[in-house]
Amino acid sequence: MVNIYSSIPEFDFKTLPNLETSSASIRSTVRSEPDVQQCSYLYLSPKNTKEGPRLLDSITWPDTTPLSKPFSLNLTTSGAKSSFTIVPRSGGWRVGDELTVRIQLRDYNGNPKKSGGDFLISRLHNRELGAGVVGQVQDHLNGTFTAVFPLLWNGKADIEVTLVQTSESITVLKRLTEEQPDRIFFSSDFRFGGVTKKSICNVCLDPDRAPLCNFTDLNTGEQWFCYKPSGLDCNTRVSHTFGGFSQKISKEEATLFQKGSNMKVLLKAVENSSINISPKPGETKKVKPGPSGYYYGHQWRPIGGPTLHQLNDAAVITACLKGKQLYLFGDSTIRQFYQHITKTLPNLLTFDKHSLPQSGPFLAVDHKKDIMVTYRCHGPPIRFGVPVSQMRYVANELDGLTGGPNTVVVIGVWSHFSTFPLEVYYQRLMTIHRAVQRLLNRAPGTKVIIRTANMKDLTLYESLTNSDWYSLQRDKVLRAVFKDSGVLLLDAWEMGQAHYLPHSLHPQPEIIKLMIDVVLSNTCPNKGG
Structure with missing residues (x-):
C-alpha cells in the first residue's frame, strides 16, 4: 500500500572554437579548470551523495505498466468508467469521525484495472459554508484506492475524487524525463561591441558537441553551461532567457493527456456523493496525521499549528510589518506575494521601474514605518528573461542576510525544475537548506517560510512541461528536505487543492491573500484583524 497525496532553433556547432571558461559567473568565480565530466543531470555533489539517493528512493512512485504494443487506448484508465463508493458507517457521521471512500479504476472497456500508479486526489467540501479539506489517498497497487477524510464541520459535505494523471500517462512522463531531461532549454546573449550572438544553455550540455562556457557557481556548486559562441569570449554573456521546448511524443501517447477524459476528470459516485455530518457531543477527536489545514467560512484553518489571523486591513498589516524586512525569493508564484503586498499597502514606495517585470529585482519601502519588502527571482534554470548581472542563487542571497527577529524570508522554488x-x-x-541553517545559526530569531508547490490547469503542453505529477514529486522532495529544519512550510498544495476555485499555476487572488495571512500570522502571532 502506497500513500500518495517547438522546436530547437538551428545552431551551428561547427563554428565554435575550443573550450573556454568564464569569470562572469553568478555571484562567484567559476572553476579555472572546469571538470566537464561532472556535467550530469544525475550528478550529486559529495555533500549530497550519502542521504540524497536514500531520500529520493523513499519517495519513489509505484511502478507503472509499460504501454501495450500495439498501443490501445481502450486498455488504459478511463475517468468515465471509474467510480467511487462511500463506505457506510453505523450510526452515521459526526464531527471528529473519519469518512472512508473506496475507488475503483477501470479501463475504457469497463474492465477493472489490475495495477496501481495512477495519480488521484480527493476533496471534501461545502461551498455554502466555505468549507473544504483534502483526503489522504492510498494506492493499493491493484486498481483500487482508498481516500480518508477527517470530518471537521457540521452539515453537508460533498465528496470529490479526481483522476489527475493515469498510470499510463505517468509511464510517458517518466520516459520523457529519462530520455529528454534537456527538452526545456535556455539561451543567452553574448555581446561585445556591435556583435551579439545567441547560444544554447542548460544545467548540462554535451562537451563533445561543441566547446562550453562553464558558469558553475563555486559557492553553491550549482552547474550551468552555455555553448561558446564563435568569436566571442565566455565573459561577454549578458542575458539569460527561455530558449524553447523540444517534444518527442507519439500521437498515441498524446491521447493519454485528454482533459475531462483521462486527465483532470471527476469520477462519478456509484450511489451518493455527499454525507451529512452531525455535531459531536463533548470533546472532538484529535485529527490524525493527515491534512495540514482546512477551509471553513472561506478562511484557512491550520491543524495543529498557530491560529491564523485574517489581516484584512492595510493599517493592521502595516502594524505587523513595522520595523521588519521581508525578503521574497523564488519564482513567479512568490512574485505574486510581492504584488499582493504592494497593492494592499498604499504607503509602500516601490522602486521597480527599471527592473524586468518578471524577474525583478523589486524593492518597496515605507520609511516612516521602517518597512522593506524585496523580491528576487531564483537562479537558473528559470524560464523568463534575466540580465546576467541580476542573476542570483537563493543560497548566495541568504548568505548575504544579517537576519534577526525583524527579518522574514519567504522562499518558493519548484515550478521551473x-x-x-x-x-x-x-x-x-540542499544548497538552500544549508544556507537556511547557516542563517538560523547566526541569527536564530529569523523567520524562514518555505512555500510548497501547487496544482495547476493542465493542457497537453502543461502536462509535458509542468504536470501536476511532476509538481507532486518535487513537493515530496521539498517536504522531506525541510522536515524538522526549523522552518515553516506554507502548504500551497493543500490550500489550492482544498479550495473551490480551479487549479492554476498562479493561484487566484483570494488564495494568495490567504497565503499572505499565513505569512503575516507567523510574523506577528499576536496581531489580528
Whole structure:
C-alpha cells in the first residue's frame, strides 16, 4: 500500500572554437579548470551523495505498466468508467469521525484495472459554508484506492475524487524525463561591441558537441553551461532567457493527456456523493496525521499549528510589518506575494521601474514605518528573461542576510525544475537548506517560510512541461528536505487543492491573500484583524 497525496532553433556547432571558461559567473568565480565530466543531470555533489539517493528512493512512485504494443487506448484508465463508493458507517457521521471512500479504476472497456500508479486526489467540501479539506489517498497497487477524510464541520459535505494523471500517462512522463531531461532549454546573449550572438544553455550540455562556457557557481556548486559562441569570449554573456521546448511524443501517447477524459476528470459516485455530518457531543477527536489545514467560512484553518489571523486591513498589516524586512525569493508564484503586498499597502514606495517585470529585482519601502519588502527571482534554470548581472542563487542571497527577529524570508522554488530529474531539484534544495541553517545559526530569531508547490490547469503542453505529477514529486522532495529544519512550510498544495476555485499555476487572488495571512500570522502571532 502506497500513500500518495517547438522546436530547437538551428545552431551551428561547427563554428565554435575550443573550450573556454568564464569569470562572469553568478555571484562567484567559476572553476579555472572546469571538470566537464561532472556535467550530469544525475550528478550529486559529495555533500549530497550519502542521504540524497536514500531520500529520493523513499519517495519513489509505484511502478507503472509499460504501454501495450500495439498501443490501445481502450486498455488504459478511463475517468468515465471509474467510480467511487462511500463506505457506510453505523450510526452515521459526526464531527471528529473519519469518512472512508473506496475507488475503483477501470479501463475504457469497463474492465477493472489490475495495477496501481495512477495519480488521484480527493476533496471534501461545502461551498455554502466555505468549507473544504483534502483526503489522504492510498494506492493499493491493484486498481483500487482508498481516500480518508477527517470530518471537521457540521452539515453537508460533498465528496470529490479526481483522476489527475493515469498510470499510463505517468509511464510517458517518466520516459520523457529519462530520455529528454534537456527538452526545456535556455539561451543567452553574448555581446561585445556591435556583435551579439545567441547560444544554447542548460544545467548540462554535451562537451563533445561543441566547446562550453562553464558558469558553475563555486559557492553553491550549482552547474550551468552555455555553448561558446564563435568569436566571442565566455565573459561577454549578458542575458539569460527561455530558449524553447523540444517534444518527442507519439500521437498515441498524446491521447493519454485528454482533459475531462483521462486527465483532470471527476469520477462519478456509484450511489451518493455527499454525507451529512452531525455535531459531536463533548470533546472532538484529535485529527490524525493527515491534512495540514482546512477551509471553513472561506478562511484557512491550520491543524495543529498557530491560529491564523485574517489581516484584512492595510493599517493592521502595516502594524505587523513595522520595523521588519521581508525578503521574497523564488519564482513567479512568490512574485505574486510581492504584488499582493504592494497593492494592499498604499504607503509602500516601490522602486521597480527599471527592473524586468518578471524577474525583478523589486524593492518597496515605507520609511516612516521602517518597512522593506524585496523580491528576487531564483537562479537558473528559470524560464523568463534575466540580465546576467541580476542573476542570483537563493543560497548566495541568504548568505548575504544579517537576519534577526525583524527579518522574514519567504522562499518558493519548484515550478521551473519540473522537466529535470529529481537529482537536479534535490541538489538545489540542499544548497538552500544549508544556507537556511547557516542563517538560523547566526541569527536564530529569523523567520524562514518555505512555500510548497501547487496544482495547476493542465493542457497537453502543461502536462509535458509542468504536470501536476511532476509538481507532486518535487513537493515530496521539498517536504522531506525541510522536515524538522526549523522552518515553516506554507502548504500551497493543500490550500489550492482544498479550495473551490480551479487549479492554476498562479493561484487566484483570494488564495494568495490567504497565503499572505499565513505569512503575516507567523510574523506577528499576536496581531489580528
